[in-house]
Amino acid sequence: MPEAPRTDGGALAPADVDVVTTGSRRKIPAHSSVLASASPVLESILQRRLQRVKESGKPGRVLVRIRGVTDDVAAAFVRLLYAGRRGDGETAVVDEDVERYAEQLLVLAHAYGVPWLKRWCQEAIGSRLTPGTVVDALQLADLCDAPQLHLRCMRLLAKEFRAVERTEAWRFLRENDPWQELDVLSRLQDADLRRRRWRRKSAEQRVYMELSDAMDTLHHICKDGCTEVGPLGQAPAQTPCPSYxxxxxxxxxxxxxxxxxxxxxxxxCQRMWQLLRLHAALCRLPERHCNTPLCSQFKRKEEQKEEMATPVSPKAGGSGGGGDGRWGLLVKKVKAVRVMSSLAKRSPADTEC
Known part of the structure; x- marks a missing residue:
């Protein structure tokens, strides 16, 4: 038994609680102050039991019954409550108890409201998940409201679903609980859709970044006259190009x-036309001050489109219909990327007031 609370004189205070399990004659001595401080549920139970003992006037220990577990699990649960109170949760005895009885202790921690023990048990169960145990662990996570364990189970299911499908646990789930199977499959599908959406957005973001870099390079070529390029430090470039x-x-x-x-x-050539048109949409230099070819012509053409557009018709899609609507969205995305890139390149001294 872990160290018990001490009296003012330094002597060990006597245990005033006996923890027992269903159908067992073994009594696990404990202290009500330790149990009450570790678990709000046990605190409520002990308050009622101690009040009854006080009213009856009969001396003796309060009996607390923990149902549905063995004596060894109940003893491990009491030891962990003492360990959590002292803050020595990294001892070998505690690690062995959590590793050995993680599933049963997770149920007890959930039932008696011990959140730090739930975290320990979730880590222990999650660290040893396999395709053969993940279905049972997922059901346990749902039963005990264990989000960390639930997340690890779903990750393993998404990664090793073919292997999980061949296990006896999955076949039992399919035959006896089709609603649970449907719930798992729908969650996997949602996760796959989110993953595909994230990949698509990442690919689009890379395209916008490449277009932004192409605009910078085009401005560099037309403004600086970079016609002879080479890797850094090699001839014939007198000033090596930073983006070769x-x-x-x-x-x-x-x-x-x-x-x-x-x-x-x-x-x-069509690709070059699009790059020149994109440059004109992003260029803010006055007319005849930009050295990029066709910049002024593209600007005048866009201005003519805006003048000819009918603002009364909402179905026109802005200037130029659906194609120009998609083009306008592309321009906005590239503008946003350029703004974020310029902010990221600013030094801390530039941001000081």
Whole structure:
């Protein structure tokens, strides 16, 4: 038994509670102050029992019955309540109790309102999950309101579902509890949809970042006259280009665009047209102050579209219908990425007031 509370004189205070299990004659001595401070449920039970003993005037220990577990599990539960009170939850005895009786202790911790013990048990059960035990652990997590264990079970189910399907526990669940099976499958489907949505958004964000880098490179080429590029520290570039791969690829695209005779059908030329149009939509320089080709022409063309657009018709989709609506969304996304990138590149000294 862990160290009991001491009296003012330093002597050990006598135990005033006996913990017993259903159908057992073994009594586990404990102290009401320890049990009450560790569990609000036990505190409520002990208050009623102690009041009855006080009213009856008969001396003796209060009897607390823990149902549904063995004597060893009940003794481990009492030891852990003492360990949690003293804050020595890292001792070897405590670790052995949690590891050995984690499932039963999780039920007791939930029933008697001991949150720190629930966390310990969830970690112990989650650390040894396998495809053969994950179904039972998931049902236990739902029963005991254990979100940390539930999350670990769902992760393992999503990762090893083919192996889980072949286990006896899953076959038993399918035959005896189809609603639970349907709930698990729907959760897995929702998780898969969220994962696919996140991947799609990440891919879109990478595209916007690449377009933002292409705009910076295009401005760099047209403003700085970067026509001879090479890796850092190598000739013939007198001032090495900081973004060699992007700059070189964009220069090759510009060279092809200037020489191609079939720009209306060429895929590479169409890509260059889109980059130039995107630059014009993002450019804020006055007319004739931008060195990028076709910037002024694209700006005038967009202005003409805005003047010809009918503001009364909401079905027109803004200027130019559905295609330009998607184009406007692309421009907004690239603008947002450029703003966030510029804020990330600012030094702490620039943000000081």
């Amino acid at each position: 791969a992007t700059c070189r690829g964009l220069q090759l695209l510009i060279q092809h665009f200037s020489r191609c005779k079939s720009r209306t059908t060429c895929a590479r």
